Amino acid sequence: MNQLLGVEMLKIRKRMMTWILLAVLVAFMVLYVVFSYLSVTSSSSNVSPQEHSALKIALQFPLAFTLILSVTQSIGIILLIILAASLIGNEYGWGTVSQVIGRKGRRTLYMDAKVVALIVITLLLVLIGLAIGTLLSIFTTYKLAGGVNWDFFTSSFAGHLIKMFGWTAFTIMIYILLAMFFATLGRSVIAGIGGALGYHFIEAILVGVFNNASGWSHRIPDYLIGHNAQSLLVTGLDRGPFGSSTNIPSGLHATVVLIIYGMVFLGMILYLFRRQDLTA
Amino acid sequence: MKISNNTDEVVVKTENLTKKFGNLVAVNELNLKIHRGEIFGFLGPNGSGKTTTIGMLIGLIRPTAGRIEIFGQDIMESLTTILPRIGVVMEKPGLYPYLSGSDNLLVLARVSGGVNHKRIGEVLELVGLTSRADDKFQTYSMGMKQRLAIAAALLSDPEFIILDEPTNGLDPSGMKEVRELIKSLGNQGKTMFLNSHLLHEVEQVCDHLAIVKQGKVIAQGETSHLLRRGGALQLRVTDTEKAISILKSTEWISSVTREDDSIQVDVPLERAADISALLAKNNIFLSEMKARESTLETFFLEVTGG
Numbered sequence: 001m002n003q004l005l006g007v008e009m010l011k012i013r014k015r016m017m018t019w020i021l022l023a024v025l026v027a028f029m030v031l032y033v034v035f036s037y038l039s040v041t042s043s044s045s046n047v048s049p050q051e052h053s054a055l056k057i058a059l060q061f062p063l064a065f066t067l068i069l070s071v072t073q074s075i076g077i078i079l080l081i082i083l084a085a086s087l088i089g090n091e092y093g094w095g096t097v098s099q100v101i102g103r104k105g106r107r108t109l110y111m112d113a114k115v116v117a118l119i120v121i122t123l124l125l126v127l128i129g130l131a132i133g134t135l136l137s138i139f140t141t142y143k144l145a146g147g148v149n150w151d152f153f154t155s156s157f158a159g160h161l162i163k164m165f166g167w168t169a170f171t172i173m174i175y176i177l178l179a180m181f182f183a184t185l186g187r188s189v190i191a192g193i194g195g196a197l198g199y200h201f202i203e204a205i206l207v208g209v210f211n212n213a214s215g216w217s218h219r220i221p222d223y224l225i226g227h228n229a230q231s232l233l234v235t236g237l238d239r240g241p242f243g244s245s246t247n248i249p250s251g252l253h254a255t256v257v258l259i260i261y262g263m264v265f266l267g268m269i270l271y272l273f274r275r276q277d278l279t280a
Numbered sequence: 281m282k283i284s285n286n287t288d289e290v291v292v293k294t295e296n297l298t299k300k301f302g303n304l305v306a307v308n309e310l311n312l313k314i315h316r317g318e319i320f321g322f323l324g325p326n327g328s329g330k331t332t333t334i335g336m337l338i339g340l341i342r343p344t345a346g347r348i349e350i351f352g353q354d355i356m357e358s359l360t361t362i363l364p365r366i367g368v369v370m371e372k373p374g375l376y377p378y379l380s381g382s383d384n385l386l387v388l389a390r391v392s393g394g395v396n397h398k399r400i401g402e403v404l405e406l407v408g409l410t411s412r413a414d415d416k417f418q419t420y421s422m423g424m425k426q427r428l429a430i431a432a433a434l435l436s437d438p439e440f441i442i443l444d445e446p447t448n449g450l451d452p453s454g455m456k457e458v459r460e461l462i463k464s465l466g467n468q469g470k471t472m473f474l475n476s477h478l479l480h481e482v483e484q485v486c487d488h489l490a491i492v493k494q495g496k497v498i499a500q501g502e503t504s505h506l507l508r509r510g511g512a513l514q515l516r517v518t519d520t521e522k523a524i525s526i527l528k529s530t531e532w533i534s535s536v537t538r539e540d541d542s543i544q545v546d547v548p549l550e551r552a553a554d555i556s557a558l559l560a561k562n563n564i565f566l567s568e569m570k571a572r573e574s575t576l577e578t579f580f581l582e583v584t585g586g
Binding site: 003004006007010011014015016094095096098099100101102103104105106275277278279 | 331335339340360363368372390432
């Protein structure tokens with residue numbers, strides 16, 4: 001397993017795509033915080049007073065951490081769907097999956113190594129997002145509050161932050177598994193990206209539709225991935241800018257639902273891959 | 281890798297190996313036997329199941345029925361212990377375009393396990409790619425890609441090497457180099473399985489061969505024996521007309537044709553003595569008898585009906 005994991009990390013590290021995706025993450029984080037800051041400070045801003053006030057608080061510590069992780073989650077899902085789908089789909093396209101399986105034979109181990117490599121990459125991505133966001137938030141807090149007071153950073157807060165960090169990575173992982181599933185099913189990058197991003201965006205529309213419905217269909221979003229992923233993050237530290245929303249499942253509910261999705265996706269990936277005939 | 285010299289040892293044995301894709305029977309009750317040290321040619325028209333057979337030999341494709349034994353072990357039970365002893369050059373090189381030649385080999389060496397850094401240099405040297413080792417695979421020419429794929433197959437110094445169209449995309453000198461490499465590996469006692477549509481290539485390097493058509497073996501054996509079997513005899517006799525009449529009425533002779541004052545008889549060459557005896561019995565005497573061995577091309581076209 002260690003050898004295969006090392007191979008996967010080497011392949012990810014040597015790919016230009018990895019570094020481009022990282023650059024996109026950094027650029028997105030910077031632009032998001034800069035534009036948010038400008039909309040708060042600009043007198044000609046179109047935001048309502050309530051939104052203005054919520055965003056102003058969100059750009060300052062300690063609530064800034066919720067915003068940072070929420071933004072990291074949003075962009076991280078898209079970037080890592082692309083990476084995960086490429087990591088699987090390209091292997092079919094290049095014929096390298098046959099090259100590796102034809103000399104190792106252990107299909108489950110091969111796929112497990114990819115999953116573990118993507119867990120490591122997800123943790124790194126969230127860590128980088130958190131680091132960049134923290135630096136930017138020092139600036140926004142300083143500008144909006146006249147200074148940074150670190151008194152809130154108690155051991156209990158650090159524990160919460162670690163938990164939030166884990167949840168952010170965990171929710172991204174569910175989408176990674178979804179992308180891996182589609183890429184394995186369709187044996188292509190396009191299938192992986194199209195399937196997972198398609199689900200991600202369609203779900204956002206469906207949640208809006210079902211939230212306005214009545215009866216049992218109103219509860220459907222409670223069993224969808226994105227709704228639970230967002231809930232898990234929002235319930236972590238403080239509802240902050242999302243505080244007005246009470247229509248979200250509990251942390252326990254979201255965790256259980258997402259774990260079930262993750263296990264089902266992983267099981268289906270391994271089942272499919274073990275049964276596939278590969279081209280020699 | 282120390283290789284046993286026991287040429288009686290069966291390295292590959294398939295029994296009624298069958299693969300169906302839906303209603304299509306790609307491989308149909310295939311029975312192959314390859315002994316240690318053989319350079320085995322695997323021939324067949326396009327779509328005859330050759331690449332599917334290779335896929336099944338290395339566990340990429342699951343057989344619908346039948347059995348494969350490699351090194352005396354069933355591959356369904358012992359795949360992970362068998363594969364490190366096999367090297368495969370696939371039809372499509374199957375390497376990472378964004379990695380350099382040496383990084384590609386490094387990746388595959390780590391996957392295989394037990395391959396040291398020195399060996400990567402050795403195989404690069406062997407295929408003549410040392411000077412381009414640090415260039416990205418995507419910048420290689422088709423021939424260089426194929427040579428790197430051969431280097432990858434040799435990384436773990438395997439006992440049994442499968443080559444699926446190894447000279448694809450190579451220029452004539454590249455083809456010659458690969459042929460020489462195959463022969464030299466054969467001389468080292470390695471067992472080789474060569475799938476190629478280039479008949480003269482197979483004829484030049486393979487000592488044994490099998491021809492498949494629609495997933496079934498239609499001819500198998502020693503190359504020289506098969507070519508003799510598909511050969512012809514050219515005769516000059518004392519009474520040409522009478523000889524033609526007698527030979528045409530003989531059951532085990534497939535065809536008799538007159539060529540000026542000589543006769544061409546399509547018959548396995550080992551039956552030359554029987555022909556001589558048959559004619560003598562009828563008071564016809566030979567003034568000349570020449571064996572004309574079939575080429576692999578004519579033999580192939582004859583047995584495949586192409």
